[in-house]
Amino acid sequence: MTQAHFIVQRGQAEGEQTMVDYTVDVGAGMVVLDAIHQIQATQAPDLAVRWNCKAAKCGSCSAEVNGKPALMCKTRLDDLDLTKPVEVRPMKTFPQLKDLVTDVGWNYEINKLIKPFKPTNENTDEWVVMQEDIERAREFRKCIECFMCQNACHVLRNHDKKDLTHREALFAGPRFMIRLAGLEMHPMDGEDRMRFVKDEANVGYCNITKCCTEVCPEEIKITDNAIIPLKERVIDRFYDPIAMLLGTLTGRK
Amino acid sequence: MIAHPSTVPVAPRPCGPFKTHRQDAWWGENVFSLVTFALFTVYTIWAVLQNTHYEWGPYLSPFYSPHLTAMFPETFNWVKFSPAFLVIWMPLGFRATCYFCRRVYHRAVFNDPASCAVELPKPINYTGEKAFPFVLLNMHRYFLYLALVLVVFHWSHVWQATQFEDGFHVGLGTLVITLDALFLTLYVFSCHSLRHLIGGRLNHFSKSGCSQAKHTLWSVVSKLNEHHGKYFWISLFAVWAADAYVRLVAMGCLSDFRLF
Numbered sequence: 312m313t314q315a316h317f318i319v320q321r322g323q324a325e326g327e328q329t330m331v332d333y334t335v336d337v338g339a340g341m342v343v344l345d346a347i348h349q350i351q352a353t354q355a356p357d358l359a360v361r362w363n364c365k366a367a368k369c370g371s372c373s374a375e376v377n378g379k380p381a382l383m384c385k386t387r388l389d390d391l392d393l394t395k396p397v398e399v400r401p402m403k404t405f406p407q408l409k410d411l412v413t414d415v416g417w418n419y420e421i422n423k424l425i426k427p428f429k430p431t432n433e434n435t436d437e438w439v440v441m442q443e444d445i446e447r448a449r450e451f452r453k454c455i456e457c458f459m460c461q462n463a464c465h466v467l468r469n470h471d472k473k474d475l476t477h478r479e480a481l482f483a484g485p486r487f488m489i490r491l492a493g494l495e496m497h498p499m500d501g502e503d504r505m506r507f508v509k510d511e512a513n514v515g516y517c518n519i520t521k522c523c524t525e526v527c528p529e530e531i532k533i534t535d536n537a538i539i540p541l542k543e544r545v546i547d548r549f550y551d552p553i554a555m556l557l558g559t560l561t562g563r564k
Numbered sequence: 565m566i567a568h569p570s571t572v573p574v575a576p577r578p579c580g581p582f583k584t585h586r587q588d589a590w591w592g593e594n595v596f597s598l599v600t601f602a603l604f605t606v607y608t609i610w611a612v613l614q615n616t617h618y619e620w621g622p623y624l625s626p627f628y629s630p631h632l633t634a635m636f637p638e639t640f641n642w643v644k645f646s647p648a649f650l651v652i653w654m655p656l657g658f659r660a661t662c663y664f665c666r667r668v669y670h671r672a673v674f675n676d677p678a679s680c681a682v683e684l685p686k687p688i689n690y691t692g693e694k695a696f697p698f699v700l701l702n703m704h705r706y707f708l709y710l711a712l713v714l715v716v717f718h719w720s721h722v723w724q725a726t727q728f729e730d731g732f733h734v735g736l737g738t739l740v741i742t743l744d745a746l747f748l749t750l751y752v753f754s755c756h757s758l759r760h761l762i763g764g765r766l767n768h769f770s771k772s773g774c775s776q777a778k779h780t781l782w783s784v785v786s787k788l789n790e791h792h793g794k795y796f797w798i799s800l801f802a803v804w805a806a807d808a809y810v811r812l813v814a815m816g817c818l819s820d821f822r823l824f
Contacts, residue, residue: 379586543764
């Protein structure tokens with residue numbers, strides 16, 4: 312059995328951080344999370360790591376492997392160069408609690424700001440929803456809330472637009488652009504969130520660099536299918552004089 | 565096994581002017597984009613300033629299309645400079661405001677971010693596309709309308725490129741001009757704004773007029789849209805090749821190869 316070096320960031324919130332070198336026995340089919348579990352079982356029982364399903368469906372084991380945001384359970388060791396140490400760090404965008412575990416609670420605060428689904432017709436027996444009306448939003452339902460897109464988004468990661476008390480300088484992030492797009496495109500939804508999308512979720516902060524799409528483990532086309540359509544709807548309502556005039560004349564929002 | 569603190573830094577490591585822990589060649593894509601943009605910009609400026617060798621026989625360089633001074637000589641008799649300046653702002657404006665192009669230049673030129681999980685050397689006052697100048701990118705759909713007109717002209721030049729003095733023929737130039745028109749069409753018809761305007765703005769396809777047609781059109785544009793980036797680059801190289809071919813033939817450096 313071959314061996315590989317894993318260098319893992321260890322430390323607690325606001326405490327000293329160190330990079331600790333562990334040697335791991337590598338077997339066929341192993342993923343990074345297997346190696347972390349082996350370290351936990353044999354060398355560092357106090358190593359903190361969040362995980363649940365090990366099947367890339369719970370979104371718990373988000374981290375940064377060799378500097379790239381990734382689910383540890385979906386990163387195969389045979390895709391990595393094991394002649395060099397593999398570096399594993401917690402997500403940078405969110406505050407670290409301990410070792411590889413971060414506090415992603417900010418995301419749930421953003422979620423609370425979004426007005427929920429409001430049916431245009433309360434009597435669901437009368438709903439007629441055709442396949443073509445709902446297929447777009449189905450893609451967004453694949454989101455497993457790993458918050459990797461939030462971690463990779465440079466607006467949150469590098470520019471730290473996370474201040475909930477200054478909504479004009481807040482960016483909701485790609486995960487919530489997905490939720491907003493799914494609600495706005497829903498044929499039976501009667502709520503109007505476009506002012507929120509423009510002025511509080513601040514879709515304008517996105518400059519389409521597509522890191523969210525690159526790191527999404529569910530391969531949701533976040534930028535092309537959610538963020539850009541929302542930007543275009545914002546343009547219809549607030550920037551395009553012809554669309555605004557047509558909207559006023561036809562009574563369409 | 566005794567664990568020991570390694571020498572790897574906790575904070576991102578310097579990588580040129582940037583900071584990152586990434587170990588892959590994330591900068592390769594940016595180098596390609598920067599070199600291509602720089603060469604294309606220099607070539608385009610040179611080509612539009614030339615004001616000569618932009619047509620030969622039935623061929624017209626796409627940089628000078630539509631050839632307004634030839635189509636409306638009375639109206640444009642005041643034009644003493646290169647006629648390319650009358651039209652070149654339209655395709656350049658379409659490209660500069662294009663959603664795919666934004667990704668390319670925000671990464672390669674403005675380095676914001678240079679790549680995923682790569683940090684700028686110093687923090688900046690970031691306003692994204694909420695404030696001037698990038699808020700102007702919201703004009704993209706207006707450049708789309710102009711680009712749709714340009715597509716018609718580019719196909720008319722394909723037909724024109726078969727009309728030689730001795731009748732209908734196809735030369736190598738005809739093929740190059742056809743490829744330019746084809747990839748410009750694919751690039752324009754895969755545009756995100758077109759995808760929105762043609763049906764993406766609807767929530768209820770089945771309740772709108774001509775619902776099936778709208779949904780079909782939206783589906784076709786959505787399929788093309790998946791390859792928008794590829795069409796961006798291919799059409800850029802195609803327009804470059806078409807101008808270079810016409811120019812080389814007009815300068816006498818190349819003889820046009822007649823296929824039939």
